[in-house]
Amino acid sequence: MLVSLPLILSLVASVSAAVVDVHGERAVLEKRQALTLIMCKDLGLKPGSTGGCTSVTTGDNACSVSFKTITRDGGNWNDKVTSAAVALEGGRGFSCTLYEHANCAGRSLRITWKNDDLRQQGFNDIASSVRCNYN
Numbered sequence: 001m002l003v004s005l006p007l008i009l010s011l012v013a014s015v016s017a018a019v020v021d022v023h024g025e026r027a028v029l030e031k032r033q034a035l036t037l038i039m040c041k042d043l044g045l046k047p048g049s050t051g052g053c054t055s056v057t058t059g060d061n062a063c064s065v066s067f068k069t070i071t072r073d074g075g076n077w078n079d080k081v082t083s084a085a086v087a088l089e090g091g092r093g094f095s096c097t098l099y100e101h102a103n104c105a106g107r108s109l110r111i112t113w114k115n116d117d118l119r120q121q122g123f124n125d126i127a128s129s130v131r132c133n134y135n
Helices: 005-016 025-031
Strands: 035-040 053-058 083-086 094-101 105-111 129-134
Touching (some): 053 129
Antiparallel strands (some): 035 053, 094 105
């Protein structure tokens, strides 16, 4: 059974929306520690001929050190990402920045919602790490 990306994103958004602000915004942010970027080796955020899709989850302002360490969903994600999206509809609440090198170094590209074609920004098959932040 195939599940569409919009369905996955809406489920993630509805779960995230369930957080209750009882001690102010900072407490809410501390409770929602996981920020997720979905990335695919092909255009349009779909698995295709060159590979599948996977996700990277980080804490707020934490760097995913290297895509070389991602071995699931086709493995070898270093310099292989062609499309990417943050896991909340409309990018509400956070964004992720892709980096050219490991340890969140080098050129960067900020993703606030989805990017079906990283070639348009000159970032196709370049990303090696990611850092996500609350807006």
